[in-house]
Amino acid sequence: MEAKSPYAVGAESPQMHSGSIDLEELPGGLDLYATLESGQSYGWRRADGGCYTDDGPESWESDPPWYVRVVDGDVLRVRQHLDQNPDDDGSDPEDRDSGSTDPDPTKSDHSGGVLEWQGTADLEDELRRLLRLEDDLPAILDSAAGGDDGLLRPAVEYAPGMRLVGDPAFETLIAFICSTQMRVARIHGMVSALADAYGEPVTVDGRTYHAFPEPAALAEATEAELRDLGLGYRAPYVVETAEMVASGELDPTDALGEPYEEARETLTGFVGVGDKVADCVLLFSLGYLEAVPLDTWIQSAIADHFPECDRGSYAETSRAIRERFGEEYAGYVQTYVFHYLRTRA
Numbered sequence: 001m002e003a004k005s006p007y008a009v010g011a012e013s014p015q016m017h018s019g020s021i022d023l024e025e026l027p028g029g030l031d032l033y034a035t036l037e038s039g040q041s042y043g044w045r046r047a048d049g050g051c052y053t054d055d056g057p058e059s060w061e062s063d064p065p066w067y068v069r070v071v072d073g074d075v076l077r078v079r080q081h082l083d084q085n086p087d088d089d090g091s092d093p094e095d096r097d098s099g100s101t102d103p104d105p106t107k108s109d110h111s112g113g114v115l116e117w118q119g120t121a122d123l124e125d126e127l128r129r130l131l132r133l134e135d136d137l138p139a140i141l142d143s144a145a146g147g148d149d150g151l152l153r154p155a156v157e158y159a160p161g162m163r164l165v166g167d168p169a170f171e172t173l174i175a176f177i178c179s180t181q182m183r184v185a186r187i188h189g190m191v192s193a194l195a196d197a198y199g200e201p202v203t204v205d206g207r208t209y210h211a212f213p214e215p216a217a218l219a220e221a222t223e224a225e226l227r228d229l230g231l232g233y234r235a236p237y238v239v240e241t242a243e244m245v246a247s248g249e250l251d252p253t254d255a256l257g258e259p260y261e262e263a264r265e266t267l268t269g270f271v272g273v274g275d276k277v278a279d280c281v282l283l284f285s286l287g288y289l290e291a292v293p294l295d296t297w298i299q300s301a302i303a304d305h306f307p308e309c310d311r312g313s314y315a316e317t318s319r320a321i322r323e324r325f326g327e328e329y330a331g332y333v334q335t336y337v338f339h340y341l342r343t344r345a
Contacts, residue, residue: 030161030163038162046067079115130165152333159336164284169252170212190231198221240271241273263286276295297341298334302317
């Protein structure tokens with residue numbers, strides 16, 4: 001429910017709504033940093049410019065940065081106070097620099113405290129959907145990884161409160177087309193560059209934010225323009241996929257309601273989308289929690305810990321590792337394993 005947040009900076013501005021969510025009341029809490037910087041979501045930006053730089057909660061102390069995105073034309077800002085009684089200095093929420101050190105931020109429990117939000121509309125319901133705050137993390141992870149003490153149990157205990165996301169489908173599709181052979185920081189940079197170049201601007205309190213581009217806007221881009229933004233060989237895939245969505249030929253949401261493997265096949269109808277990218281869209285946008293993208297890190301986990309699951313093809317290996325990861329919520333386990341292996345490499 002919307003309320004005037006005790007932590008809201010500038011919330012008295014008439015165009016801003018605000019509120020807070022007690023994370024102790026959520027099953028499993030929330031680690032906002034791990035959720036938004038674990039390689040599953042690329043549409044959020046940090047006000048301090050530190051997204052995917054490994055500068056995390058250990059260095060923020062009582063002044064956590066805001067994560068910001070545009071949602072259906074409205075600006076949404078959110079940050080997590082691990083201390084439930086932060087000192088507010090009364091300055092604008094994005095004028096403060098949180099500084100930088102280089103600790104490993106995922107080795108502590110950052111799942112509690114209070115989640116503060118601000119928006120140009122009442123966006124609490126949308127925030128809850130984007131961060132999947134209704135998921136019962138203990139029940140999901142216990143059922144999916146219970147009893148395993150080799151990799152799965154350490155992985156799910158590594159970042160308590162990390163949740164899957166429910167990002168917009170077209171944004172997720174383009175982000176993971178851009179992900180091929182790319183590190184997470186570069187993917188985030190490409191998604192941000194696309195938003196800045198082709199997204200609709202929204203100005204709030206003198207600052208301009210950009211939504212992720214509509215399909216029609218990206219369809220009008222040229223390959224040369226996208227290559228200049230750093231997309232390289234992915235540029236034609238992005239243009240052609242945007243053209244397909246803009247024309248109504250195929251939309252990523254067309255997969256909704258289909259059985260999982262049929263939904264994955266539907267998404268491979270887009271240019272530049274194979275099984276792995278399709279699985280990412282299903283898992284991080286369309287709510288197919290059984291999807292397990294077989295990226296480099298998961299393939300490494302299979303080779304080192306679950307060699308019996310390597311069946312020689314994507315489809316058969318996918319079936320085997322989904323069963324090993326608990327079937328219904330296998331995608332949750334995949335995300336924890338990915339984050340665990342990537343951040344400890």
